[in-house]
Amino acid sequence: MIFGTRFPFNKMKNEKPRILVIDDDLPILDCVRMSLQTEKDYTVTTLNDPVKALKLFYENDFAVVISDVKMGKLSGLDILKAVREHDDRIPVVLITGSSDEETMRRSIHLGVYEFLKKPFEISSLIVTVRQALEAHKLRMQNSHYEHELKTLVQERTAELTDTKAKLERSYLNTIHVMVNAMEVKDIYTLGHSERVTAIAVGLGKAVGLGMEELRELRIGALLHDLGKIGVISDVLNKAQGLTESEYDIIKQHPIAGAKIVGPLGLPDTVSKIILQHHEWYNGEGYPYGLKGNDIHLYARIVSVADSFDAMTSKRVYRSNLDYGRATQEIYKNRSKQFDPEISKILQDNRELVLGVLSSKISLNDLLE
Numbered sequence: 001m002i003f004g005t006r007f008p009f010n011k012m013k014n015e016k017p018r019i020l021v022i023d024d025d026l027p028i029l030d031c032v033r034m035s036l037q038t039e040k041d042y043t044v045t046t047l048n049d050p051v052k053a054l055k056l057f058y059e060n061d062f063a064v065v066i067s068d069v070k071m072g073k074l075s076g077l078d079i080l081k082a083v084r085e086h087d088d089r090i091p092v093v094l095i096t097g098s099s100d101e102e103t104m105r106r107s108i109h110l111g112v113y114e115f116l117k118k119p120f121e122i123s124s125l126i127v128t129v130r131q132a133l134e135a136h137k138l139r140m141q142n143s144h145y146e147h148e149l150k151t152l153v154q155e156r157t158a159e160l161t162d163t164k165a166k167l168e169r170s171y172l173n174t175i176h177v178m179v180n181a182m183e184v185k186d187i188y189t190l191g192h193s194e195r196v197t198a199i200a201v202g203l204g205k206a207v208g209l210g211m212e213e214l215r216e217l218r219i220g221a222l223l224h225d226l227g228k229i230g231v232i233s234d235v236l237n238k239a240q241g242l243t244e245s246e247y248d249i250i251k252q253h254p255i256a257g258a259k260i261v262g263p264l265g266l267p268d269t270v271s272k273i274i275l276q277h278h279e280w281y282n283g284e285g286y287p288y289g290l291k292g293n294d295i296h297l298y299a300r301i302v303s304v305a306d307s308f309d310a311m312t313s314k315r316v317y318r319s320n321l322d323y324g325r326a327t328q329e330i331y332k333n334r335s336k337q338f339d340p341e342i343s344k345i346l347q348d349n350r351e352l353v354l355g356v357l358s359s360k361i362s363l364n365d366l367l368e
């Protein structure tokens, strides 16, 4: 079937539709031709050789085919099948004997448009031809509109895809700017977000996350501390001895961060990472005291990555731990602060995590 692949629609508007009549019985063929030629709005071609007729059919644009069923070289069913396979918009009318029920059943199965039972009235022939021509016209129009619609949908889809890619690039650039703005406020954590992202992706790969999941994890990890943009620099940079109220301010940064990204239309998991990365596995974290698997997996991963980077980064007020000690410290706090399985994965896959860390995944990687 090649429905919808040929569009001689415009041609149809300007030229008279052509009808092909095939019958090896010459007197009947002459009778049909003479009857149809009285009509002026279509042209008629008649052939008594079905093989030649089929060849002619393939070489020309016919709107309707009328064929006898019982012919020497090819049957009307062969003609019907060939026409339908070539272009199923062309109606085929079969001339049959009144008792040939099996032929009629098979013809219907093959998609015959109408039967003319012998002997038939000239008026029936003319009415059937007019209806078949109308059916052909409608089918051609439908396939033309279908084609137009398909083209339109393809064009709009391409435009949308392009717009989506531009929007995605735009919001990732915005994220880049936001992370930079947040990090310049905190002299101790410059580059922290990117390192946490690299560690989290390493852990995510070891956990078995797919590409799309890793992409969400990357964005969430990158933005996990975004809410600190709302915390004054003096508090963020205070080396030691935060007052209770200052600590309360810092504890608001997951909620503030989730509020900032809310209107961006990012995946829900990104907000969850931001909101839950300070929750503890035993329920003693903040801001909501969520426990165990109520904390999203990605947030549990980022929590481990966040602490690992904090422990291995130098601070003015304390020395940093080496990677081995930091891994041990996290493993020691499994089931307390950290997810026990992720703590174990960090311990078992330290080389993988450090490998990802040393490859320095940049924001440009996120843009791809």
Ligand SMILES: [Fe+2]
Residues within 6 Å of the ligand: 224, 225, 253, 277, 278
């Ligand atoms: Fe944080």
